[in-house]
Amino acid sequence: MIDNYILAPVFIHLFTAIAQLMAWRKTVTQRVMSVIGSSLGVLLAIRLFTKVYHSGILTMNSSNWDAPFGIVFVADLLSSTLVLITSLAALAVSLFSATGLSRQRMLYGYFPIFHFLVMGLNGAFLTGDIFNLYVWFEVIIISSFVLMTLGGRKAQLEGAVKYMAMNILASTFFLTGIGILYGITGTLNMADLALKIKLVENQSLVGITACFFLIGFGIKSAVFPLYYWLPSSYHTPPSAVAATFGGLLTKVGIYAIIRVFSLIFIPDEFTKNLLMALAILTIVTGSLGALIKVNIRRLFSYLIVCHIGFMVGGIAMFTKVALMGTIFYLFHDILVKTNMFLIAGLIRQMRGTMNMKSLGGLYAQYPKISLLIAIVLFSLVGIPPLSGFWPKVYLFQASFTNGQYIFAAALILGSFVTLYTIANMWSEVFWKDVPAGVEVDNKFEPMPLFRKILLVLPIGLLGCVTLYVGLNAEAIIVLVDKISDQLISTQPYIEAVLGKQN
Amino acid sequence: MKSPILQSATKYLLPILLLFSFFLLLRGHYYPGGGFVGGLVASIAFVLHSFANGTEATMKILKHKPLSLIPVGLAISTVSVTIPMLFGLPAMTGLWLEEPIPVIGMIGSSLFFDLGVYLVVIGVVLTILFTISLNNLEEKN
């Protein structure tokens, strides 16, 4: 079914960004526009999602060129759900950054760039063309470079250089892979590639191309040997930016791995083993890193790496149950990780530091906010019935039925370390008294009530969505079940793009 | 670099290069050319002027900040992309006037897309170059 509506979540952010560029240096106008644009984005994403849920995969051939020749946009269940969750996270971040960000950064164009970033994310989820995916990735990384360097302390520039070098390298790998893929198949449309890749005689060349894509996406999603840039850059930018990065950017890499490996390079035994080894090592290194960190955001960065391993492991098993676990975890992870970095930002506002050694006493001072944060922390750890629990059930089930006992052990290790570090953080930050000799720089207390609400509201919003996902897991499981069906039998996707095949 | 030869040459080269960039912009629909190339040529014209007369002089003849070209260009491009959607066609479909207009030739929505790209490219290139060269000036002083 052809539908122009697909691009609405992309265009709304583009319009918002242009309107904000016109209102250059008018920070109040930009803030209002940002919140309005993101709210409209959520509404449009909800409409797109319900449309896709009820009437099947939607496609749109841009410029009216027929499918394998032009650029096609496809909204299947996976991409439309991700667009919805991304829009929710974007709304939370734009609410938070309306007060949680220094005016200086807004003057340098934080808001327009942020909306370009969200536009790039939505575009990457919705495109059905592999080169167009590359272009959206570049939109994402150029915007993220700017967001990362706004401000420009030394530590921030250090993180930005590492981030820039690794991400440009990843794009080059991705581009090389696309070049070889075009050379051996002569097409760039993902649905068409799915058909043509089977006809290539030299299948080992296909395997090498798959490795190029794996390295490219692996750097972006921070899997084991390629993750070093993440913990050394995500703790430097302001928290609103770190929330966008930590919640969404690595997940685009995971989305791309899922899309490319379910549609084009169906994993064979070698790829499965490779992905599984990478997943296990990612979990182990991520959790080892998380154990020793005392800075909250560095801790969260390592937890991101650790949890990326969960998802890659699910892809590596490539059975229906495993994919259900992976996709459920992907949804949960976007919501929770965005929220975690927002919480880090809130703690920074309350105490002026993110070092656990000099934090403390938050529960005594703000019991209600602490309870709200506790819900988020619990769902990150995966206490039933919160959202982190359900995907792990599926991942465990899949790893036992497939005989992947090492992965099951790694899952236990990862979950246990998450529990330990979060419990440690809770006692250090919330329960412990403020250590003697530490001057508390509380910027939160003197704020007017409106700004306080604006800071806590996004955390509450994402927390409510997390609660909904956890408590209403039955509906989500039905959705995830449909998505993994679409991923395993790709025929409906191909037919939606190219029309009925003979 | 203050060379009188370059300075007097730029006086004539600036309008010629701008005209050439506009030619490239219009030619792009059937032949090599287009908004991006045209925009680059136009920004090169201003860069040449800033080489000859200094960055401040170039900023003076531009009157506005090049940054303000970016939203205008983006808006023109986006409108030309979304207008086909109002007619029920997929986004980015080319809409063309029936009759060609003298000198310019056929006019369609893709011309406006190119015009937007042209403005954005000039804006981005000049913003980056001015940022770099003004930083250098500040460091020297």
Add this chain to the structure above:
Amino acid sequence: MELLLIILIGLLYGAGVYLILRRSMVKLLLGIMLLGSGANILIFLLGGITKGKPPVIDEKAKLFQDIFADPIPQALILTAIVISFALTAFAIVLLKRVYALVNSDDLDDLNTNEEEDI
């Protein structure tokens, strides 16, 4: 022609990787640019080289009678060049700011301790 391009691609990739592995910021930038050019030529080569024919078909032709070059690799390369132009411009500004702050070209001087975190 193909063989020459293959050797050139190998050289560009090799030189790019070598330069990225150095510690100097300028060499990092040059390495990234060389890798990008290598990838562009790779697309050009794998898209099939058609000598001396433009990717344009005569307006009046109803059938593809003449040989014509594949326009897609050229469109891809053009897009990739535009993107790498933006990335390079940004990288230059970033590295310049880093140089102004650290006053050194060595990437190792940029490292900050964990204790200095906020």
